[in-house]
Amino acid sequence: MELNERMKTILAAVVHSYFTTAEPVSSSIIAQKYHLNLSTATIRHEMYLLEKNDYLWQPHISSGRIPTDKGYRFYVDNLMVKNYLQEKEKREIIQIYKKSKEFEEAMKTTSQLLSKLTDNIGVVLAPVIYNNIVKEIQFVPVGNNRILTVIVTDAGLVCQKIVNVSGEINKDRLNYLSNFINSKLAEKDIDITNLNNILLDELEKIISLQERFNYVYNFLEECFNIRYSENKVYLDGRINLMKHPEFKETDKLNYILSLIEEENILATTIRGYLGFRKTKIIIGKESKLKEMQNCSLVTSEYSIKGKSAGAIGILGPTRMDYPRMISITEYISDKLSEILSEL
Amino acid sequence: MELNERMKTILAAVVHSYFTTAEPVSSSIIAQKYHLNLSTATIRHEMYLLEKNDYLWQPHISSGRIPTDKGYRFYVDNLMVKNYLQEKEKREIIQIYKKSKEFEEAMKTTSQLLSKLTDNIGVVLAPVIYNNIVKEIQFVPVGNNRILTVIVTDAGLVCQKIVNVSGEINKDRLNYLSNFINSKLAEKDIDITNLNNILLDELEKIISLQERFNYVYNFLEECFNIRYSENKVYLDGRINLMKHPEFKETDKLNYILSLIEEENILATTIRGYLGFRKTKIIIGKESKLKEMQNCSLVTSEYSIKGKSAGAIGILGPTRMDYPRMISITEYISDKLSEILSEL
DNA sequence: ATTAGCACTCTCCCTATGAGAGTGCTAATA
DNA sequence: TATTAGCACTCTCATAGGGAGAGTGCTAAT
CATH class of the missing domain: 3.30.450.40 (GAF domain)
Structure with missing residues (x-):
């Protein structure tokens, strides 16, 4: 059923009054506060129709009306007047x-x-860090067996994660790794969600035959399993x-x-x-x-x-x-x- | 007033029963559930005394009793039986x-x-990071005008803070600064709460005459204003x-x-x-x-x-x-x- | 199409009432 | 002397009734 203008006005009035007082809205309240130049009987009749069409409901048979979710939805989509902050x-x-x-x-x-x-x-x-290009990665040794991984995205977001490593940290290797990664990042845009796949593929090309590959692989996998997916x-x-x-x-x-x-x-x-x-x-x-x-x-x-x-x-x-x-x-x-x- | 043994038993029973049921505890409940071999009248009398001494109270004149804060305190300090997890x-x-x-x-x-x-x-x-010795400080440039400061304490806690700096970052200077700080940290134990004072004093000795002193000073001050005091x-x-x-x-x-x-x-x-x-x-x-x-x-x-x-x-x-x-x-x-x- | 009038429904508040729980006190008891 | 049975008393809680008031739906008149 299409609502006529008068029904719309009454619906808006009910929404407004109910918001203001938190009390079910009666026909006489509408007549008094909103000056529609209609008798309560007429308003009552329109409200009756609004209720039949699920825009309003009554807590009990002889009480005033309250907007339904559908009523609020119609109000929000069609009736409300935009408010501007002072x-x-x-x-x-x-x-x-x-x-x-x-x-x-x-x-x-x-x-x-x-x-x-x-x-x-x-x-x-x-911020949800999907679709962010990774600009830079840094590894900072903190303590004995831990490395702080810092990922900086193009939007300037910084994600961090501390990763435990077994065995001692070889600073030269770590530098080599970060230089390698950062050079790749400079070459092409890599989305943070693809970081893992792309980098590990690239790495595989150059160090797959080295004895410590697994070690590095696991380390990076843990680094990139960072909390950009956290809510x-x-x-x-x-x-x-x-x-x-x-x-x-x-x-x-x-x-x-x-x-x-x-x-x-x-x-x-x-x-x-x-x-x-x-x-x-x-x-x-x-x-x-x-x-x-x-x-x-x-x-x-x-x-x-x-x-x-x-x-x-x-x-x-x-x-x-x-x-x-x-x-x-x-x-x-x-x-x-x-x-x-x-x- | 010193509580006698019977009063203590009754108080413990009231605490227990009230915890279990959340209902004011009557003399008959005590008699039934806790088998003290006393009549309700006697229990009632003791409860009356407990109330006079602020260990119990009544929501209204003819209702059962509820422990007061003082009653709970006595129970916790003197009466309760230690519980062991299974x-x-x-x-x-x-x-x-x-x-x-x-x-x-x-x-x-x-x-x-x-x-x-x-x-x-x-x-x-x-963890409240008072009384933690600072083991290491690292500065990591992230993005254009920002530096991530990482402080590692002897307990292995890591505090981080991103500091904005005006102007571009001179990596050599940053390295010099961190080397200087870390050498001082190696020399003697510095508590994290004193970090600011001590380091700035030390710095002053060597670079007070340099033109960019204020700049460095402000930078460090902001770095050390880290959230170890955050709750x-x-x-x-x-x-x-x-x-x-x-x-x-x-x-x-x-x-x-x-x-x-x-x-x-x-x-x-x-x-x-x-x-x-x-x-x-x-x-x-x-x-x-x-x-x-x-x-x-x-x-x-x-x-x-x-x-x-x-x-x-x-x-x-x-x-x-x-x-x-x-x-x-x-x-x-x-x-x-x-x-x-x-x- | 609108509205005045009215019977009807339902809530809310007040009162009354009675059952039940629990007490404090007193006098009897062991 | 300590304990207890007995009892009057107080208060809550649940129930019911009744009246005022608010608000409706419907009908007949405008």
Whole structure:
């Protein structure tokens, strides 16, 4: 069924009122607050139709109405009015970011900003290092039998890993190895995900007959098995959940708590949405995760030097101020992109 | 007032019963379950005295009794029977640790083990790098204007920091600097907290007149302002809170949630207890933190190569199985010490 | 097409009530 | 003197009833 203009207006009013008060919305509330010049009976009739079409639902037969996930989806796609951050807010965000000179700090600051500004949970997915060209590799002996491997990508990301080696470290060999690798890296662009295969192939050509090949081979394999595939996530503002009446019910709180406990699940979810469009909104049961059925997630991708790197987002009850969540998420992801590109 | 033997027995019974059922303990429950060969009236009288002396309290006038913080403290100090982990459990712990080959992984595994085994929140305070002798410093240029500083301590801990420098990097100078520093480090033991002062003093002697002194000085200062003072904490099992009836009350849940949200507070608290004895138990209001008033914290220090490094612990409601919490925390801290010493 | 009017439903809050659990006190008992 | 049986008392908890109020769906009138 196609919604007529009046139904759209009423749906938007219900979404707005419910967001504001967290109470089911009655026809008289709509009539009073939103000045539609309609009687409550008429509004009631439209709401009845909206309910028949799954845009609204009632907790019980004689109560006001609450938007369904479908109702929120229609609102987000067709009805909501874009929100713009005030200049003052923008300045404050920039001010806070000024203190973040390091990568880790920038991640933390971002999740804190998101949670403070939205009263929801701030989520930051650390850069996913797929599709990054490797620029340089360094081996640093640390201690007796350990080597710190440092991989630098063209986007300026630095991955590190400490590898244990059996036997003592021959510095000349290590230098030879790193010179060899770096010369190969200079010759052609090698994606970090292919690093292992390509380099080991190249190595095989020149040292396959040497007695210590296996040793080097294993060492490099371990070096490259680095954590670029790890789903590092920064979360902030879990306590904000308690501010929302929907999470007074223990089982609902339980769901979302188990979601933010398993950071991997959240990370994988967000990663699954990467690459389609900058901003993505997932409302309640639209997510396949049962833990997310009472929540919405607004994510926005950030980039480093123009190359999509990761995503930030906010997680809260489906009853949220979508326009504002979106504008905050988008603005902060832009600023984060700038900062990470400069680092 | 000195507690007589019977009062001690009854107090221990109350603690045990309340831990088991989470219900206020009545005189008849004690008589039935703990076979003291006393009438309920007698037990009632003793409980009355225990209450007068602040070892027990009643939620309301005609209800059973609950231990106070003081009651728990007396139980922990004087009454409880040490618990020993079963060999099977020990083997399982060792088995799980076998997979942890890296530092970060060991930290995470530890917090997970703690929370899984105790149904409470597992806490791991990463090694605090005070009192560590610096063995070696390396500078690795990464990208154009950045240098990765690697500090290796005698305990084998590796701290890293990326420092931005203005202008291009002169590799010879960098080599000279690192050689100079490492020779000083070889000469005498320098504690990581003194690194800055001592080295800068030494440097001053030889290059104070050189034109780029300030530049080097600032660079080093930033390098050494490394995160050994950071309170890195690993938490796991927040969701376990929901299993405990005491946290059904929203405001109590609120308190503890805000505690685990502010990881720094928790870290600082635990750090404050370091260095006195291996295992430390903080019960409810014994902590100055109002957020901890409904919780107990059991911590146990771990070491690296015999040198105290950090602490692990569990955080849960004051109503907890203290003997078991202690034995688990202590056993895991021992295992963690072994693993970190080998890494 | 819209709306006034109304019967109907459901929640919420208040009260009352009674059962049950558990206590403190007192007087009897070993 | 220490212990205990007995009992009055207090408080919680579950249940039920009832009335006010909010909000609906439907119908008939405009």
